[in-house]
Amino acid sequence: MIPDSAFALQGLVKRFDTKVAVDGVDLAVPAGSFFGLLGPNGAGKTTTLSMAVGLLRPDAGRALVLGHDVWRDPVRAKSLIGVMPDGVRLFDRLDGTELLTYQGLLRGMAPDVIDARVTELLDVLALTDAGRTLVIDYSAGMKKKIALACALLHAPRLLVLDEPFEAVDPVSGAAIRDILTRYVAGGGTVIFSSHVLEVVERLCTHVAIMANGRISAVGSLDEVRAGRTLEDAFVAVVGGRVSTGSELSWL
Amino acid sequence: MALTFARLKLRVLRNGFRGRPGKIVLFVVGLLAALFYGILTALFFLIPYVPNAPDWGAVVPAFGGAVLVLGWILMPLVWFGVDETLEPGRFALLPLPRPVLLRGLLIAALLGVPAFGTLLATSGLAIGAGVGGGPLPAVTAAVGVVLGLLLCVVASRAVTSGFARALRARRTRDMAAVLLAVLAASLGPLQFLLTSGAQQVGMQRLAPIADVLGWTPLAAPYVVGLDAVQGRWAAVAARLAITVVTILLLAWWWSSSLESAMAGTSGGGEVRTRTVTGAPVARFFGRARLPRTPYGAMVQRERRYWVRDVRRRASLITFTVIGVFLPVVMNLGPGAAGNVVAQSVNGGSMVLVGALAGLGIANQFGYDGTAYATHVVVGVSGRVELRARAVAYSWYIVPLLLALAVLNAVLRGDLLLLPVMFGTLFAAYGTGLACAMHASVWAAYALPENQNPFAINTGTGVAKSFLAMGAWFAGMVLAVPIVLLVVLGGSVGAVLALPVGLAYAAGAIWLGLITAGDILDHRQPELLATITPRT
Structure with a gap:
């Protein structure tokens, strides 16, 4: 066991048919860190995180949550993490309160704890006004917030969030940022994937950049930036196309 | 344009098979089953035309056809669902006139194993008419067979999309209405089966029923072959007219429900903002113990x-x-x-x-x-x-x-x-x-x-x-x-x-x-x- 890493991925590999989506990912997320996983579309971020939380069986490698293997000892490992997957539906024919209560009961929490936390979470995330609206009728931002509430409800030691800031308006985004910052200050660990470099730069203590199924750069925020802006570092690592100014002249 | 839809459907079908041998095997099995039952049914449909046919042979086209059409209407509701490979909603943004879209979707729907099996099965009618009465009845029966297939496909599409629209509403009140409607709808065939079954089944009982069926869209396209062989051309014209009118009416119904499918209605969309009362857990379980x-x-x-x-x-x-x-x-x-x-x-x-x-x-x-x-x-x-x-x-x-x-x-x-x-x-x-x-x-x-x-x-x-x-x-x-x-x-x-x-x-x-x-x-x-x- 590596005591100071809350979350460790070792040699994760995933192939779909012939395409290698994730090609040997090693990652150690230090306890108490705010870890950003960056990468262009199709880099394998979602695949990696899905394998790390038990949603997708890896072809090789392991994922350890506070020393517990997600695939060998799933019950213990899964009780320690809160997950917000991306592109996955919720049980959206329940209303917000019902969904959170359901989540709490599934996690085996005591009814009185559930009552207190659900009310407070809905209040903090400004979802109380939605009342009995079914989650399927929520806006995209509201869905993100209720999904985050589901991940937070059982007070996990580690949060794994896939694209928590996508499709979220600035007000909700600020609320989510605030909650996550306080969670890390209280000793929790967060790993999340994102495209929004500005948010990553503001929040994260550590960053990893993925491209083509591999980790191309990893370290503390300052190590990865190495004096540049994060955007420059990202483009340099991923290798973007540089505009010459002559294309699309017909536009 | 119609050709484009056909190509699109085949392309989607082919891409679905890519890299999945199990799927191909199952598709082939389905095709073979359609072939087997299609030929079997085609032979069955030949019965009225063979020399020295049994006296019940005359009612075969009417009953067989009615079963086919009813099957096309009921099976998707009950069992298989509709093949929505080309989902209407996907075409919402394209500048397509409604008739063109309808025609395209119809052709896409015709390109499938069930349609193939049906055509194969009913082809027995045309062959039989040719054997029994020569080329002209054969052509007449063939027209009936093609119209019958169109009727089957359009009817199944129209009914499922209409039914789907009715079921989409969230309130349970609507569910009761739908339930009643379906029950009422199934009373007709129920009564028919009861009366025909309860009395001793015999030719003299079945013939009148077949006669009536022949004048309904259920069997009209399938009995024209017999009429043609016996030279009843007025009846042929009337039955074909019944079929065509039914097809047009169903297409019109389908087209109107297509619009709501394309608009992507988000399930009634009534937003209930009544506030939540009571402790969450107690509310979640309600009165359930x-x-x-x-x-x-x-x-x-x-x-x-x-x-x-x-x-x-x-x-x-x-x-x-x-x-x-x-x-x-x-x-x-x-x-x-x-x-x-x-x-x-x-x-x-x-x-x-x-x-x-x-x-x-x-x-x-x-x-x-x-x-x-x-x-x-x-x-x-x-x-x-x-x-x-x-x-x-x-x-x-x-x-x-x-x-x-x-x-x-x-x-x-x-x-x-x-x-x-x-x-x-x-x-x-x-x-x-x-x-x-x-x-x-x-x-x-x-x-x-x-x-x-x-x-x-x-x-x-x-x-x-x-x-x-x-x-x-x-x-x-x-x-x-x-x-x-x-x-x-x-x-x-x-x-x-x-x-x-x-x-x-x-x-x-x-x-x-x-x-x-x-x-x-x-x-x-x-x-x-x-x-x-x-x-």
């Missing part, structure tokens, strides 16, 4: 979902209709009560319906779609999961089955049959449920995330629903010992039927639970992958 555990939570959520989810609601409603229809027809046919044959038919119908009831959960994970990820992330135990789902489903189905048995006993005028019927019915429900549990773990498939509750992805969906049919069959076979006990056991068997049947069901469900549950524990991510729609 369930344990405040993961198990209790899942039972309660499943119970809500069987009402709130359109697809599940549709499956409950269609089961209700078949459940009422099937045993009544089978039991009130010829042959009075008392003898072994009647007893077997009665037991058989109970087994059929009981196992079919269990089949409702054969794709229970597919209904949830990616929402099932919640359970994977939490790590719900497989046995608990399956038990909760079975209990929630039975909460709706068991009262329904009780009512069905009582209805049947009353119609037969013999309430003493009830214990025997309960015994067989629930034994079959138990075995059916156990088999369906395994099907739900092994053969789950993704349902497209659109609004049509009857839509399924072509290929995998249809193929996997064949596996579900296998589960139904297995459920029925496993329930045979109880039927044998009733039929061969005499008065002792009648007394023992209820307790033995219930114990048998309990045992089957228990075995299904522990075996399928343990498999589920090891298959959660794979299951999630199979029920995730590929977009």
